[in-house]
Amino acid sequence: MIRALAIAVLTLGSTCLPVLAADVGKPSPEFAIRYNDGTQKLLSSFRGKVVCLEFLHTTCPHCQQTSSEMSQLYTEFGSKGFQPLGVAWNDMANLLVPDFIKDFHINYPIGFAPREEVMAYLGFTAERSVVPQIVWIDRKGIVRSQTEAMGQTDLKLRGVPYWREMIETLTKEPGPAASRRPAPHRTAAKKS
Numbered sequence: 001m002i003r004a005l006a007i008a009v010l011t012l013g014s015t016c017l018p019v020l021a022a023d024v025g026k027p028s029p030e031f032a033i034r035y036n037d038g039t040q041k042l043l044s045s046f047r048g049k050v051v052c053l054e055f056l057h058t059t060c061p062h063c064q065q066t067s068s069e070m071s072q073l074y075t076e077f078g079s080k081g082f083q084p085l086g087v088a089w090n091d092m093a094n095l096l097v098p099d100f101i102k103d104f105h106i107n108y109p110i111g112f113a114p115r116e117e118v119m120a121y122l123g124f125t126a127e128r129s130v131v132p133q134i135v136w137i138d139r140k141g142i143v144r145s146q147t148e149a150m151g152q153t154d155l156k157l158r159g160v161p162y163w164r165e166m167i168e169t170l171t172k173e174p175g176p177a178a179s180r181r182p183a184p185h186r187t188a189a190k191k192s
Contacts, residue, residue, distance in 0.1 A: 033111035049083040050170040055133040057090035058100040063132045080171045086110030089118040124149045139175035
Protein backbone atom coordinates (compact mmCIF):
# COMPACT_ATOMS: atom_id res chain seq x y z
CA MET A 1 0.00 0.00 0.00
CA ILE A 2 2.71 2.49 1.01
CA ARG A 3 4.81 1.49 -2.00
CA ALA A 4 1.84 2.05 -4.34
CA LEU A 5 1.18 5.46 -2.79
CA ALA A 6 4.85 6.44 -3.15
CA ILE A 7 4.85 5.40 -6.80
CA ALA A 8 1.64 7.38 -7.43
CA VAL A 9 3.12 10.51 -5.82
CA LEU A 10 6.35 10.20 -7.79
CA THR A 11 4.46 9.63 -11.03
CA LEU A 12 2.11 12.57 -10.50
CA GLY A 13 4.96 14.79 -9.42
CA SER A 14 7.01 14.00 -12.50
CA THR A 15 4.14 14.70 -14.92
CA CYS A 16 3.19 18.00 -13.28
CA LEU A 17 6.59 19.64 -13.17
CA PRO A 18 6.95 22.31 -15.82
CA VAL A 19 9.93 22.31 -18.11
CA LEU A 20 9.73 26.03 -18.77
CA ALA A 21 10.00 27.16 -22.34
CA ALA A 22 9.36 30.71 -21.20
CA ASP A 23 12.13 30.57 -18.59
CA VAL A 24 12.20 33.44 -16.13
CA GLY A 25 15.19 35.66 -16.85
CA LYS A 26 15.47 34.62 -20.50
CA PRO A 27 14.02 36.09 -23.69
CA SER A 28 10.42 35.12 -24.32
CA PRO A 29 9.94 32.59 -27.09
CA GLU A 30 7.98 33.81 -30.10
CA PHE A 31 4.25 33.22 -29.98
CA ALA A 32 1.46 33.91 -32.48
CA ILE A 33 -1.92 35.11 -31.22
CA ARG A 34 -4.81 34.57 -33.64
CA TYR A 35 -7.79 36.91 -33.84
CA ASN A 36 -11.35 36.44 -35.04
CA ASP A 37 -10.85 38.76 -38.01
CA GLY A 38 -8.41 36.22 -39.47
CA THR A 39 -5.26 38.10 -38.52
CA GLN A 40 -2.54 37.09 -36.14
CA LYS A 41 -0.01 39.09 -34.18
CA LEU A 42 3.41 37.99 -33.00
CA LEU A 43 4.30 38.50 -29.36
CA SER A 44 7.58 40.12 -30.44
CA SER A 45 5.61 42.96 -32.05
CA PHE A 46 4.89 44.23 -28.52
CA ARG A 47 8.58 44.61 -27.65
CA GLY A 48 9.10 47.94 -25.90
CA LYS A 49 5.96 47.47 -23.80
CA VAL A 50 5.49 45.70 -20.48
CA VAL A 51 3.39 42.69 -21.43
CA CYS A 52 1.16 40.63 -19.19
CA LEU A 53 0.37 37.54 -21.23
CA GLU A 54 -2.73 35.85 -19.81
CA PHE A 55 -3.50 32.34 -21.04
CA LEU A 56 -7.16 31.81 -20.20
CA HIS A 57 -10.29 29.77 -20.67
CA THR A 58 -13.30 31.88 -21.56
CA THR A 59 -15.52 29.70 -19.35
CA CYS A 60 -13.31 29.96 -16.24
CA PRO A 61 -14.58 32.31 -13.49
CA HIS A 62 -10.99 33.01 -12.33
CA CYS A 63 -10.02 33.98 -15.88
CA GLN A 64 -13.07 36.20 -16.21
CA GLN A 65 -12.16 37.99 -12.98
CA THR A 66 -8.49 38.29 -13.98
CA SER A 67 -9.41 39.74 -17.37
CA SER A 68 -11.72 42.31 -15.77
CA GLU A 69 -8.97 43.34 -13.36
CA MET A 70 -6.41 43.53 -16.19
CA SER A 71 -8.81 45.83 -18.06
CA GLN A 72 -8.83 48.18 -15.06
CA LEU A 73 -5.03 48.08 -14.84
CA TYR A 74 -4.76 48.71 -18.58
CA THR A 75 -6.98 51.79 -18.23
CA GLU A 76 -4.71 53.04 -15.47
CA PHE A 77 -1.29 52.10 -16.86
CA GLY A 78 -1.69 51.65 -20.61
CA SER A 79 -0.35 55.13 -21.35
CA LYS A 80 2.83 54.22 -19.41
CA GLY A 81 3.58 51.24 -21.65
CA PHE A 82 1.61 48.42 -19.99
CA GLN A 83 0.01 45.99 -22.46
CA PRO A 84 -2.07 43.03 -21.30
CA LEU A 85 -2.73 40.35 -23.91
CA GLY A 86 -5.21 37.51 -23.57
CA VAL A 87 -4.92 34.13 -25.26
CA ALA A 88 -7.92 31.81 -24.96
CA TRP A 89 -7.12 28.14 -25.41
CA ASN A 90 -10.20 26.26 -24.29
CA ASP A 91 -12.36 24.22 -26.68
CA MET A 92 -14.04 26.45 -29.28
CA ALA A 93 -12.15 29.50 -27.99
CA ASN A 94 -12.28 31.13 -31.41
CA LEU A 95 -16.09 31.11 -31.21
CA LEU A 96 -16.28 32.20 -27.56
CA VAL A 97 -13.78 35.09 -27.52
CA PRO A 98 -16.08 37.79 -29.00
CA ASP A 99 -18.77 37.22 -26.35
CA PHE A 100 -16.13 36.97 -23.62
CA ILE A 101 -14.77 40.41 -24.58
CA LYS A 102 -18.27 41.89 -24.73
CA ASP A 103 -19.68 40.25 -21.58
CA PHE A 104 -16.72 41.16 -19.36
CA HIS A 105 -16.01 44.60 -20.91
CA ILE A 106 -12.43 43.73 -21.88
CA ASN A 107 -10.51 46.69 -23.29
CA TYR A 108 -7.33 44.95 -24.46
CA PRO A 109 -6.62 42.40 -27.21
CA ILE A 110 -7.77 38.84 -26.60
CA GLY A 111 -7.18 36.21 -29.23
CA PHE A 112 -6.84 32.46 -29.21
CA ALA A 113 -4.33 29.70 -29.90
CA PRO A 114 -4.34 25.90 -30.04
CA ARG A 115 -3.71 24.04 -26.80
CA GLU A 116 -0.50 22.44 -28.14
CA GLU A 117 1.04 25.83 -28.91
CA VAL A 118 0.13 27.25 -25.49
CA MET A 119 1.53 24.21 -23.67
CA ALA A 120 4.73 24.40 -25.74
CA TYR A 121 5.15 28.14 -25.02
CA LEU A 122 4.62 27.61 -21.30
CA GLY A 123 6.84 24.54 -21.33
CA PHE A 124 4.24 22.38 -19.63
CA THR A 125 4.42 18.65 -20.09
CA ALA A 126 1.42 17.89 -17.87
CA GLU A 127 -1.90 17.03 -19.42
CA ARG A 128 -3.65 19.45 -17.07
CA SER A 129 -2.90 22.90 -15.75
CA VAL A 130 -4.73 25.58 -13.85
CA VAL A 131 -5.92 28.76 -15.52
CA PRO A 132 -5.24 31.54 -15.88
CA GLN A 133 -1.55 31.16 -16.58
CA ILE A 134 0.23 34.51 -16.43
CA VAL A 135 3.59 35.46 -17.91
CA TRP A 136 5.15 38.90 -17.31
CA ILE A 137 7.52 40.14 -20.03
CA ASP A 138 9.59 43.31 -19.69
CA ARG A 139 10.20 45.97 -22.35
CA LYS A 140 13.26 44.10 -23.62
CA GLY A 141 11.32 40.88 -24.16
CA ILE A 142 12.67 39.10 -21.07
CA VAL A 143 10.32 36.86 -19.07
CA ARG A 144 10.27 38.25 -15.53
CA SER A 145 7.62 36.05 -13.88
CA GLN A 146 5.50 33.02 -14.75
CA THR A 147 2.89 31.02 -12.88
CA GLU A 148 3.23 27.23 -12.69
CA ALA A 149 1.20 24.47 -14.33
CA MET A 150 -0.65 23.06 -11.38
CA GLY A 151 -0.99 26.19 -9.30
CA GLN A 152 1.98 25.59 -6.98
CA THR A 153 2.84 29.23 -7.57
CA ASP A 154 2.69 31.53 -4.59
CA LEU A 155 -0.83 32.95 -4.57
CA LYS A 156 0.51 36.50 -4.51
CA LEU A 157 1.51 36.04 -8.19
CA ARG A 158 -2.18 35.75 -9.00
CA GLY A 159 -3.40 38.97 -7.39
CA VAL A 160 -3.82 42.65 -8.17
CA PRO A 161 -1.23 43.89 -5.61
CA TYR A 162 1.51 41.80 -7.29
CA TRP A 163 0.35 42.79 -10.78
CA ARG A 164 0.36 46.46 -9.82
CA GLU A 165 3.88 46.08 -8.36
CA MET A 166 5.07 44.38 -11.58
CA ILE A 167 3.57 47.11 -13.74
CA GLU A 168 5.00 49.94 -11.64
CA THR A 169 8.45 48.33 -11.51
CA LEU A 170 8.71 47.23 -15.14
CA THR A 171 7.31 50.42 -16.69
CA LYS A 172 10.08 52.39 -14.98
CA GLU A 173 12.79 50.26 -16.58
CA PRO A 174 14.30 51.30 -19.91
CA GLY A 175 13.20 49.60 -23.08
CA PRO A 176 15.38 48.01 -25.72
CA ALA A 177 18.29 50.16 -26.74
CA ALA A 178 17.46 52.21 -29.78
CA SER A 179 19.62 51.29 -32.71
CA ARG A 180 22.33 53.87 -33.04
CA ARG A 181 22.94 55.33 -36.43
CA PRO A 182 26.51 56.27 -37.17
CA ALA A 183 27.10 60.02 -37.22
CA PRO A 184 27.31 61.33 -40.76
CA HIS A 185 30.87 61.74 -41.96
CA ARG A 186 31.95 65.34 -42.21
CA THR A 187 35.06 66.44 -43.91
CA ALA A 188 37.16 69.05 -42.22
CA ALA A 189 37.25 72.41 -43.92
CA LYS A 190 40.59 73.02 -45.60
CA LYS A 191 42.69 75.84 -44.25
CA SER A 192 43.97 78.20 -46.89
